[in-house]
Amino acid sequence: MSLDSLASQLGYRFKAPAHLTQALTHRSFGGNNNERLEFLGDGALNFIIANQLYQRFPKLPEGDLSRLRAQLVKEATLSEIAFSLNIGDALKLGEGELKSAGWRRPSILADALEAIIGAVYVDGGFLAAEASVLKLYEERLAIIDPKIIDKDAKSQLQEYLQGKKMDLPNYNVVSIEGEAHAQTFKMECVIEKLNITTVGEGSSRRVAEQQAAQLALEKIGK
Numbered sequence: 001m002s003l004d005s006l007a008s009q010l011g012y013r014f015k016a017p018a019h020l021t022q023a024l025t026h027r028s029f030g031g032n033n034n035e036r037l038e039f040l041g042d043g044a045l046n047f048i049i050a051n052q053l054y055q056r057f058p059k060l061p062e063g064d065l066s067r068l069r070a071q072l073v074k075e076a077t078l079s080e081i082a083f084s085l086n087i088g089d090a091l092k093l094g095e096g097e098l099k100s101a102g103w104r105r106p107s108i109l110a111d112a113l114e115a116i117i118g119a120v121y122v123d124g125g126f127l128a129a130e131a132s133v134l135k136l137y138e139e140r141l142a143i144i145d146p147k148i149i150d151k152d153a154k155s156q157l158q159e160y161l162q163g164k165k166m167d168l169p170n171y172n173v174v175s176i177e178g179e180a181h182a183q184t185f186k187m188e189c190v191i192e193k194l195n196i197t198t199v200g201e202g203s204s205r206r207v208a209e210q211q212a213a214q215l216a217l218e219k220i221g222k
Helices: 003-010 018-023 035-056 062-073 075-084 095-099 106-124 126-136 138-143 153-163 205-220
Strands: 170-177 184-191 196-202
Touching: 003 018, 003 106, 003 126, 018 035, 018 106, 035 062, 035 106, 035 126, 062 075, 075 106, 106 126, 126 138, 153 205, 170 205, 184 205, 196 205
Parallel strands: none
Antiparallel strands: 170 184, 184 196
């Protein structure tokens, strides 16, 4: 896939195409990679989506707004959008990531999309980044329903335990394996009162904790 084709899907023409090239360069490739742009894009995306939700749902409380935003900016959503844009075909990956099909890994795709948003911001400013995000999220924002808010597993587990007047679970690191650019985390969720311990696995602590919490909910029967 050409960079022009990707830029067209973003609805933005880069003044300096090198910004887009950098956004597509994974750290495993070396050199001028996309980590800093990812950091910037993450912040811009969260604000743009938060602002949209704030404007669209003036009566929705903070907690519900936060959960709606979490649905829209979570790794799964970002990787779905990135996959639809065929971003994986344009990624610059190191040999190890190429061998392990890193272009299909949700965490790498999600990070690249955030980096691209950061690149648009650097190249064209906030309004350009906002326009690109709204183009990418147009369908999702049109159909999002505040009455159907998916609470993540950790939030559901916390609310259940609080409702039973029990202590909140403890999340502990079991192991961190793999090289820096492709780590796998194992996290345990411990609920002492119920004598429940589960272990989740994922590409980040957050993902592993969510999986552990989901397994705990299943043990409880939720």
